[in-house]
Amino acid sequence: MPTESRGETVHNRIAMLRAERGVSRRQLAEALGVHYQTVGYLERGEYSPSLHLALRIAGFFEVPVEVVFSTEPFPRIGR
Amino acid sequence: MEPQNASDQARLRQTESPRLRRMWGSRARRRSSVILYLALVLAGAPLLSGGIVVDVTEGRGIAALGALLTIFVAVAVLSTRLSRATRMSLPHRLLDERQRAERDTAHRVAHTTMGVLLTVVFVGAVYPVTFSPPEVVFPSWLVAPMLWTLMMVHVSLPACYLAWTQPDEPFDDEDPDELP
Known part of the structure; x- marks a missing residue:
């Protein structure tokens, strides 16, 4: 989901990674020290995280940050 | 955003209760509450201009005083609910980065808006009186409604x-x- 702030669009794959790992919003939020709604807003593209939070999200999923966030739309998987 | 003490925990429990969040999660509901709040504030303003205290001591205006007190209570209740709905009731330390950013934006917008409002009131109220003949005075019945609204x-x-x-x-x- 993209987040647009001052004309800068940031896309993320948090929802996909979370579903793939079977992690609930609340579990992810507790691990990151944020409100579960913040995870929801991130997934809906209605909030763009700080660099610190973005790095912690990537760290939680144990992937490089560019796997989770991108300035370009992520390619769709499947049809 | 970890609660520091029992008071923080109680505040968080109160604000984050699933029932409360379900009630205030909808933007449409929040917006209708804002409209109701502003309507109540505006409805209270003319009641404050009528010299209710004098009327009551003379045995009149009981209904107006009752209406004014009802509006005071309704405004206080609605204001508290809006604060809880938007987490304005929580201290800064209990918010995460998104909530802090939202609150900061809200304070910045409110500060700018109040600056504009106060300037308009200042120019509208003080300027004509200052630069007019001595017999032009600011109408005293306007003071209480204006202060209430502001x-x-x-x-x-x-x-x-x-x-x-x-x-x-x-x-x-x-x-x-x-x-x-």
Whole structure:
């Protein structure tokens, strides 16, 4: 989901990674020290995280940050 | 955003209760509450201009005083609810980075808006009196309604801004009552 702030669009794959790992919003939020709604807003593209939070999200999923966030739309998987 | 003490925990429990979040999660509901709040504030203003205290001591105006007290209570209740709905009731330390950013924006917008409002009131009220003949005076019946409106707008503007602009809240996927 993209987040647009001052004309800068940031896309993320948090929802996909979370579903793939079977992690609930609340579990992810507790691990990151944020409100579960913040995870929801991130997934809906209605909030763009700080660099610190973005790095912690990537760290939680144990992937490089560019796997989770991108300035370009992520390619769709499947049809 | 970890609660530091029992008081913090109680505040968080109160503000984050699933029932409260379900009630205020909808932007449409929050917006209708903002409209009701502003309507009540505006309805209270003319009642304050009528010299109710004098009327009551003379045995009149009981109904007006009752209406004014009802509006005071309704405004206080609604203001408290809007604060809880938008988490303005929580201290800064209990918010995460998104909530802090939203609150900061709300305070900035409210501060700018109040600056504009106060300038308009200053120019509208003081300028004509200062630069007019001595017999032109500021109407005293306008003071109480003006102060009431400015005070209530100032007190609740950040919460009203957040209630109006925040999108529908995401559901809690661990709460069975909230699953879509």
